[in-house]
Amino acid sequence: TSSHIRVGILNNPSSKIKEDNTAIARGILTAFLTQNNSSLKSLLSKLTKEETAKSLAAGTKLAKFLTPEMDDNAFEKKYNTLGLDIIKTHQMFCQEVLKLLPGQMAVVSNGR
Numbered sequence: 001t002s003s004h005i006r007v008g009i010l011n012n013p014s015s016k017i018k019e020d021n022t023a024i025a026r027g028i029l030t031a032f033l034t035q036n037n038s039s040l041k042s043l044l045s046k047l048t049k050e051e052t053a054k055s056l057a058a059g060t061k062l063a064k065f066l067t068p069e070m071d072d073n074a075f076e077k078k079y080n081t082l083g084l085d086i087i088k089t090h091q092m093f094c095q096e097v098l099k100l101l102p103g104q105m106a107v108v109s110n111g112r
Helices: 023-034 037-047 050-057 072-081 085-096
Strands: none
Touching (some): 023 085
């Protein structure tokens, strides 16, 4: 409810990291890197739905879920060049530093 909150995402996958099973994670990271707050919120709302995951698994391209107000050129350029190393780095941080098991979720907070 506050406009003074920052949100970040760390990926901690439980399965082997491959391009075909990281579309949503890479889409979320790309949105954080390329979009303004309202576009980011809109895309995150779409990407976190179960039907979106099913649609992507069935072969739908992520670009179908972009909204008209988004900077789709910046999104697609970054998405196509975002490698899997960033997700592997997130996974290593989650498991080595935060001591999470593969796939385990957590909320990390640093606030007043």
